[in-house]
Amino acid sequence: MSAAMDGSILRVRGLRAQYGNTKVLHGIDFDVGKGGITTILGANGAGKTTTLRAMCGMVATQGEVLLDGERIDGKATESIVRMGVAHVPDGRGTFLNFTVEENLRIGAYTRKDREQVQADYERIYAYFPRLRERRRQQAGTLSGGEQQMLAVSRALMLKPRLLLLDEPSFGLAPLIVQELFEIFRTINKSDGVSMLLVEQNAALALRLADHAYLLETGRVVISGTAESIRSDESVRRSYLGY
Amino acid sequence: MELELLLRQILSGLATGGIYASMALALVMIYQATHLVNFAQGEMAMFATYLAWTLMQAGVPYWGAFFITVAIAFIGGVVIERVIIQPVENAPILSVVIVFIGLLVIFNSLAGWIYTYTIKPFPSPFPSQPLFGNSYVGSHELGSMGVTLVVLLLVFGFFRFTPLGLAMRAAAQNAVSSRLVGVRVGWMLALGWGLASAIGAIAGIMVAPIVFLEPNMMGGILLYAFAGALLGGIDNPGGAVLGGFIVGVLENVVGLYLGSEVKLTVALVIIVGVLVVRPSGLFGKVHVARV
Numbered sequence A: 001m002s003a004a005m006d007g008s009i010l011r012v013r014g015l016r017a018q019y020g021n022t023k024v025l026h027g028i029d030f031d032v033g034k035g036g037i038t039t040i041l042g043a044n045g046a047g048k049t050t051t052l053r054a055m056c057g058m059v060a061t062q063g064e065v066l067l068d069g070e071r072i073d074g075k076a077t078e079s080i081v082r083m084g085v086a087h088v089p090d091g092r093g094t095f096l097n098f099t100v101e102e103n104l105r106i107g108a109y110t111r112k113d114r115e116q117v118q119a120d121y122e123r124i125y126a127y128f129p130r131l132r133e134r135r136r137q138q139a140g141t142l143s144g145g146e147q148q149m150l151a152v153s154r155a156l157m158l159k160p161r162l163l164l165l166d167e168p169s170f171g172l173a174p175l176i177v178q179e180l181f182e183i184f185r186t187i188n189k190s191d192g193v194s195m196l197l198v199e200q201n202a203a204l205a206l207r208l209a210d211h212a213y214l215l216e217t218g219r220v221v222i223s224g225t226a227e228s229i230r231s232d233e234s235v236r237r238s239y240l241g242y
Numbered sequence B: 001m002e003l004e005l006l007l008r009q010i011l012s013g014l015a016t017g018g019i020y021a022s023m024a025l026a027l028v029m030i031y032q033a034t035h036l037v038n039f040a041q042g043e044m045a046m047f048a049t050y051l052a053w054t055l056m057q058a059g060v061p062y063w064g065a066f067f068i069t070v071a072i073a074f075i076g077g078v079v080i081e082r083v084i085i086q087p088v089e090n091a092p093i094l095s096v097v098i099v100f101i102g103l104l105v106i107f108n109s110l111a112g113w114i115y116t117y118t119i120k121p122f123p124s125p126f127p128s129q130p131l132f133g134n135s136y137v138g139s140h141e142l143g144s145m146g147v148t149l150v151v152l153l154l155v156f157g158f159f160r161f162t163p164l165g166l167a168m169r170a171a172a173q174n175a176v177s178s179r180l181v182g183v184r185v186g187w188m189l190a191l192g193w194g195l196a197s198a199i200g201a202i203a204g205i206m207v208a209p210i211v212f213l214e215p216n217m218m219g220g221i222l223l224y225a226f227a228g229a230l231l232g233g234i235d236n237p238g239g240a241v242l243g244g245f246i247v248g249v250l251e252n253v254v255g256l257y258l259g260s261e262v263k264l265t266v267a268l269v270i271i272v273g274v275l276v277v278r279p280s281g282l283f284g285k286v287h288v289a290r291v
Helices: A048-055 A077-082 A100-107 A114-127 A129-133 A144-156 A174-191 A202-208 A226-231 A233-240 B002-034 B041-057 B062-088 B093-115 B139-161 B163-173 B175-180 B185-211 B219-232 B237-258 B260-277
Strands: A008-019 A022-033 A037-041 A061-067 A085-088 A162-166 A194-199 A211-216 A219-225
Touching: A008 A048, A008 A194, A022 A037, A022 A048, A022 A194, A022 A211, A022 A219, A037 A048, A037 A202, A048 A061, A048 A085, A048 A162, A048 A194, A077 A085, A077 B175, A085 A144, A100 A144, A100 B163, A114 A129, A114 A144, A114 A174, A129 A144, A144 A162, A144 A174, A174 A194, A174 A202, A194 A202, A202 A226, A202 A233, A211 A226, A211 A233, A219 A226, A219 A233, A226 A233, B002 B041, B002 B139, B002 B163, B002 B185, B002 B219, B002 B237, B041 B062, B041 B093, B041 B185, B041 B219, B062 B093, B062 B185, B139 B163, B139 B185, B139 B237, B163 B175, B163 B185, B175 B185, B185 B219, B219 B237, B219 B260, B237 B260
Parallel strands: A037 A194, A037 A211, A085 A162, A162 A194
Antiparallel strands: A008 A022, A008 A061, A211 A219
16 A cells, blocks of 8 residues: 555546447556546547546446545446536537526536535636626537636536546647646645546646556556656657657 | 407417417427427326316315326326336337327327216316406416416426526436536436426316317317427427417417318418428527538
8 A cells, every 4th residue: 555545536446448349448547646636648549538437437347446435436427426526528518508607507506505606606707707708608609718618617616526627628729728727726726626637738737737647548558756757758759749 | 340359369369379388398398308209298188187187076176186186297297207218218219209109099098998088078267257357358268378377487487597497407408418517317307207297287277178178188289289389499498388379379360260170270281381491490499510
């Protein structure tokens, strides 16, 4: 038992997943430290999105997934979400026919602390002033960047312990990406929300995360602190391409 | 005199239109969640109306029977979704349609078997004298219009302002995202069925004094409701309700000028016309796919 494992909010051991007959994950292990940010890197088809989906019961899996020591593998998605795991999915999962405000309201659906919810709307609007301006607008009319902000905001309204982020930089202009990642850092520091971040943009992810795992066709090939991976030139060249 | 006759037809059209609007709303609620029209909606309403009649025969006062029936219809709708619809959720469209038609036949013949096909009178809770001394519209028509409006307002308020209503809309719109915010999607769909069934029961009870109680009483009404829903836009609850009212008025006005034989034709002309000219209806969303 290493110290890192004791302080894990998420602990995954021997995770396997398949779609039909196609095996996607071949038994992977990783941890997310309490209050930490772990990133999973890898090329297209490495199994990153599947890994995130497996965390909240969206794909059938074998192996152990523990949230704060409690087994969550095999549970229904909505039950895992109710335990405080928020997922910003691939494709953002916005309710396009809802207004911005309704998207935030539905994000807080499981919460009972109404006064705190009211305060959280204000906090979110402070992070993303653009959303406040557009709060009565249909979410489907927002730009890509605004929709990503909305997806993150909706997830935050759950008041999660663990935030799962699936390629939040995808399709966004570099400046917006910078802004978004700055806010991830703030949320992580000030609210203590742990994060599991899946990214194709390795340079970006390694600056935010404390730990990193490199996934290649469903296996972890390299893991370590973000610092060590960032500074290992051969890893950077051969796997991360920058 | 001519004008007075027209006004009378319009008012009574609004009254029956309210019934169509309620049924149209029930259809739209199921449609939004499943993208299918529940053909059994009318027969479920008819069966609930028989239930109300049975309760009244047993001596339960009118409004007592009304609310008990609505409650039973709600629970019945939830149970039907959980037990019959949920297992075929991912089945091909045709299988689900067959299940709907099966439900229709089951409820129809069950009612015939228990209550026979003899037409029965059904009481109205409203006085037989016209209200406010007017000569244009009967008090039952006025009363049922009032009940319909209250029901529609309650339903819209529920969906617009309550967290549960929001969650039900979310579940119908995007099941995956709904699960990701903790909404129990399966139960939301069941609640939708319960609500649709309860609304149908109210429509059945309100229309029964006009069309009389018999196992086929809702057949034509469901057709008008379907026409209304299509006219307004089958994916737009507000539009469907408005469509129901329009069909009610149109049916009566056409009946006045062309004879009541063509009334049902109106519904069919509207259905075919909308499907040919504007499949999304007056207020429905035109679906455009990005390629």
